[in-house]
Amino acid sequence: MPPIIKCFYIFHFLPGSDSSTAAHCRYPLGMEDGRIKDHDITASSQWYETTGPQYARLNREEGDGAWCPAGLLQPSDTQYLQVDLGQLTFLTVVGTQGRYARNSGKEFARMYRLNYSHDGQLWRSWKNRLGNKTMEANDNAYVSVIKDLHPPIxxxxxxxxPVTKMPTTVCMRLExxxxxWHDGLTSYSSPEGQLMMPPGYPIASLNDSTYDGAHERRKLSGGLGQLTDGVTGQDDFLVTRQYHVWPGYDYVGWRNGSLGSGYVEMEFVFDKQRNFTSMKVHSNNMFYRGVKIFSSVSCSFKPRLIANWETEPVEFRTVLDDRNPSARYVTVPLGRRNAKALRCRFHFADVWMMFSEISFQSDLYVFFFLQINEISQLLNTSPSVTTPSTKDQPDDGNTPILIGCLVTIILLLVVIIFLILWCQYVCKVLEKAPRRILEEEVTVRLSSSSDTIILQTPPVPPRVSQMDHPYERVFLLDPQYQDPAGLRNKLPELSRSAETSACGGGYAEPDVTQCTPHQCFQSSVPHYAETDIVSLQGVTGSNMYAVPALTVDSLTRKDISVAEFPRHRLLFREKLGEGQFGEVHLCEAEGLPEFLGEGAPLPDRDGRPVLVAVKQLRADATNNARNDFLKEIKIMSRLNDPNIIQLLCVCVSSDxxxxxxxxxxxGDLNMFLSQREMESTLTHANNIPAxxxxxxxxxxxxxxSGMRYLASLNFVHRDLATRNCLLDRRLxxxxxxxxMSRNLYSSDYYRIQGRAVLPIRWMAWESILLGKFTTASDVWAFGVTLWEIFTLCKEQPYSLLSDEQVIENTGEFFRNQGRQIFLYAPLLCPPSLFELMMRCWDRDIADRPTFEGLYQALRPHVVQ
Structure with a gap:
């Protein structure tokens, strides 16, 4: 084996699996800002030189303002605009415009199709999850239309x-x-997925429906599909994250014995030879339905595609779990084996095996040295000779050249080693250095979970290279969530230090005129007044409520005001979420209405078990977590309001x-609204939930109303959002x-070292910069919650900003120089209501409305 140098790619693994990993990979790739060069943009034809492909840049007006193919576009034509991205890329969104040309252009495309290729030779046609290849585009020449790719490319x-139904002139601009795509995986091959027809349940089609390779003799080969689309399946494989698809859609599954062996064989091909660290396989584990993670896996390696498989495979045996039916990632160590292709055999542990995502962690394997004997041969010397003789070594004139090449290689090696050590040093420094709000204007990257967005105003040109933001695969590495105090490592400005800062000292709001954020953060910025508030971190990872210090006495009473419920009457149905020391389960409680008696806040179930949420402390919880759990019970028992979730009973007589x-x-309001449309004739005619x-x-x-009640008790929620609002059948x-404890919403929380921490997109600027949580900061979150409601939860707040840019934007609120970015007005929102939202986001805390005022302002709009 020759000496090598390995170039490392650093991956950041994020917790949880929201509906799509693509939400973390939505950066502009460089059409607008010029990072994609003119020579990388080509076309099948052009009308004039001034309408060539190099002018097909979104929001740019050079030349005649767009790319226009020659002549009238006919319905049968296949004119195309081609972009070379320079490397394999995970493409999630396409933005298009027509030719505006400073109000002189009127040409645009109403529809288009996408083709794509890894090598520029073999082309594939994109189609959505329902098989449609055509995407709707523009209906005028100047407005940007942004389309999500489901599935991504x-x-x-x-x-x-561009596609047209009648002859017309077409022009386009593009981003x-x-x-x-640093995974490097270019294709995988596997047996086709199968149908599951269990008695009493819907038929589940577990095929790889988005696979783009060959499909012959029940074998998939040469393509990519659902196992690399970034969407992880849910615990119940019949429940899908997509709308209008069949049960089992998110998984590819096989039945034991159907393949003539006790395993499923898959082959994976990569762009380059790599040094493999591990493989992660997201598997279903609904064992009571005959589905389990694989019992073991054996992986063989091939250094080159034309080579034979190596004889020594890597074998791994999993620890099977018959108690927790949750889907999970299984990490398979690959022992740093070098290969360009892998063949893995996954052995069944039960009747069915189902995967929703497979990914690999690897380093590029790069040779910078030749073997010493090869160098010796080049120099025509023997490895054992230390002082070559001029008599034994002919002077053919090539020796100086070869020595020069060798010296160049050694110098290159030294430079690379220096760069690696320097990068490691910089990474350590960055971990310790304070995060500072940038003084320069905030940059914007596109991010949206909705299919279509109309941008009426030109976006801010991005300044950040896409190379700074590699695709981040989502893995359930660790269900634990870090306490907000851990933000000190990432955001030292949230320090709890009580020292006087350069901004005026104490815990009062800093005066903008006294220092800049840079100066403030260089000093010790206080967190919040410990004498004013007591923070309760829920054991399931949630900040339940921050309560006034005057309630400490009530928290230390030994009595619990709710009744002890017989534990054996709680029947497990589903795990809703988990935290560091606890879990949240959806259960059925038998006989609960009779147990609670008259006046219990329960729906009429006609004697059937009642659905309840059960927070359970883990057996390995610390004493502090146990005490916090009892405190949470006592706090919850104090709350009694029609719009606040109520503690019904406890099981604390035993562990x-x-x-x-x-x-x-x-369920929760976020999920409820995201699956609905606004009521219209179309929704009625097609029976669409509305x-x-x-x-x-x-x-x-x-x-x-519920927040008004909490405010009257001086309780601060700290995590108000639609995901934390539950909804019954009567709305x-x-x-x-x-x-916070639900993996589904982990992307809504700012992460540190792979754990969710704070819901920064819902937090007031003073909460992010100063750690100051008050009823006024809850009012800010209420404004964001209203925005969610009137966008039907179709996208994340501040979807145009990355997490870091959200924090940077809070600095603009701090400076208050008119450069802060607000959420846009939802199309469904009445103007007066958006004005109310804007008041909730007032920079000055004292100028924000109270919850009593918000309630009184909203109440007249509701039909009694």
Whole structure:
């Protein structure tokens, strides 16, 4: 084996699996800002030199303002605009415009198709999850239309093909969004997925429906599909993250014995030879339905595609779990083996095996040295000779050249080693250095979970290279969530130090005129007044409520005001989430209405078990966590409001400690709204789930009422959002605190070292910069929650900003120089209501409305 140098790619693994990993990979790739060069943009034809492909840049007006193919575009034509991205890229979003040309252009494309290729030779056609190849584009020449790709594309070359139904002139401008595909996987091969037809359950089609390779003799080969689309399946494989698809859609599954062996064989081919660290396989484990993670796996390696498989495979045996039915990632160590292709055999542990994502962690394997004997041969010397003789070594004139090459290689090696050590040093420094709010204007990257967004105003040109933001695969590395105090390592400005800062000292709001954020952060910025507030970190990872210090006495009483419920009457149905020391389960409680008696806040179930949420303390919880759990019970027992989730009973006579709270049939408000459209003739005709404007206003009033109640008790929620609002069949809302503990919403929280921490997109600027949580900061979050409601939760707040840019934007609120970025006005939102939202986001805390004022302002809009 020759000496080598390995170039390392650093991956940041994020927790949880929201509906799409693509939400973390939505950076502009360089059409608008010029990072994609003119020679990388080509076309099948052009009308004039001034409408060539180099002018197809979104929001740019050079030349005649766009790319226009020659002549009238006919319905049968295949004109295309081609972009070479320079490397394999995970493409998630496409933005298009027509030719505006300073109000002189009127040409645009109403539809288009996408073709893509890894090598520029073999081209594939993109189609959505329902098989449609055509995407709707523009209906005028100047407005940007942004389309999400479901599924995303992994490719280097992209062709955009305008489509028309009648002869017309077409012009287009373009931006592509995504990030580099550093996994390096170019294709995988496997048996086709199969149908599962269990008695009493819906038929589950477990095929790889988005696979783009060959499909012959029940074998998939040469392509990529659902196992690399960034969407992880849920615990129940029949429940899908996509809308209008069949049960089992998110998984590829096989039945034991159907393949003629006790295993599923898959082959993986990569762009280059790599040094493999591990493989991560997201597997279903619904064991009571005959589905389990694989019992073992054996992986063989091939250094080159034309070589034979190496004889010594890597074998790994999993630890099977018959107690927790949750889907999970299984990490398979690959022992730093070098290969360009892998063949893995996954052995069955039960009747069925199902995967939703497979990914690899590896380093590029690069040779910088020749073997010493090869160098010796080049120099025509023997490795054992230390002082060559001029008689034995002929002087053919090539020796100086060869020595020069060798010296160049050695110098290159020294430079690379220096760069690696320097990068490691910089990384360590950055871990310790304070995060500072940038003085320069905030940059914007596109990020949206909705299919279509109309941008009426030109976006700010991005200044950040896509190379700074590689595609981040989402893995369930660790269900634990870090306490907000851990932010000190990432954001030292949230330090709890009580020392006087350069901004005026104490815990008062800093005066903008006294120092810049840089100066403030260089000093010790206080967290919040410990004498004013007591923070309770829920054991399931949630900040339940921050309560006034005057309630400490009530927290230390030994009595618990709710009844002890028989533990054996709680029947497990589903795990909703988990935290560092606890879990949240959806359970059925038998006989709960009779146990609680009259006046219990429970729906009429006609004697059937009642759905409840059960918070359970883990057996390995610390004493501090146990005490916090009891404190949380005592706090929850104090709350009694129609719009606040209520503690019903407890199980604390024996371990594990449990608290039983209400749970609503319609789940959380975020999921409820994201699966609906606004009520219209179309929704009625097609039986599409819908909500009305009156429904949205009614929800808003209920949330303001519940928060008004908490504010009257001086309770600060700290995590108000639609994910923390539960909804019953009558659209009654109750505010809860499960959001942070649910893997589904992990991307809503700012992460440190792979753990969710703070919901920064919902937090007021003073909460992010100063750690100051008050009722006024809850009002800010209420404004964001209203924005979620009136966008039907179709996208994340500040979806145009990365997490870091959200923090940078808070610095603009701090400086208050008119450069801060606000959430846009939702199309469904009445102007007066958006004005109310804007008041919630007032820079000055004292100028924000109270929850009483918000309730009184919203209530008249609801039809009684």
């Amino acid at each position: 992994i490719s280097r070359y992209i062709r955009l093909i 592509l969004y995504g990030c580099p 594990p400690l449990c608290m039983v709270t209400e749970y609503m049939d319609n 909500v009305s404007l009156s429904d949205l206003l009614h929800m808003s009033v209920q949330i303001s 009654t809302i109750k505010i809860a605190d499960f959001g």
